[in-house]
Amino acid sequence: MERNPESEPALGPRRLAPPAAAALLRLAARVERDLLTAGLNAKPYEVTPSSLAGVEVEVDAFDDAVGGVWLHWRTHPSVRPDGPDSLSVRVVMAEALVRTLAALGYAAEHGDDSLRPFAVRVLAGPDD
Template identity: 40%
Template structure:
């Protein structure tokens, strides 16, 4: 049995972590073969990369755990959106534009996963807006 960490989160069992990582790798490979660019946050130049699909494996045993796919826009749009939010310019058109792009890409990624035989759903997690949660590969 795994112990909770200092924030009260319990890590998944090693077998479940391996299953998630394998599923994430398979889904990522299939989406890359379909033409999506995979955004590599491990790349030291990730902040200036053109964007693409970011894959997150949350290895904790809670409702937020699992495989999450996030669309990352070009750095210029990320910076403009962040600047508008930090400047409290909530009516800046760049915020709406970025939101529409994220919404449309989430929809497209969800449809692509379905075509590839995966079961996935749109996030209802406030901390992961527009994310896609990969649940399983269809049998």
């Protein structure tokens, strides 16, 4: 019997349709711009952290429970990533990001994704 790959469900999460993925990319760009305007160093997410401390903006363009725009606070590489200083800073900065985004008109929350500890999830922009 021949298999029809189009009739079988795909394993794992599926990528968002192009219009939805484009909307996430626009939201991420607005967040990055607005955080820069507010005085925070913000840049696109990098899997390998750079030497720049600040906010990294991640776009997860999959259609699943953890898809969306995520913010990660990166400390300078001179701060041990698993040390108490790094942990304290990440906790405080996550709260600061949620509050800063609220002041800028965004809806955001502390994430509950175990793969993104201390990350902030952006739910909507000021115009949404």
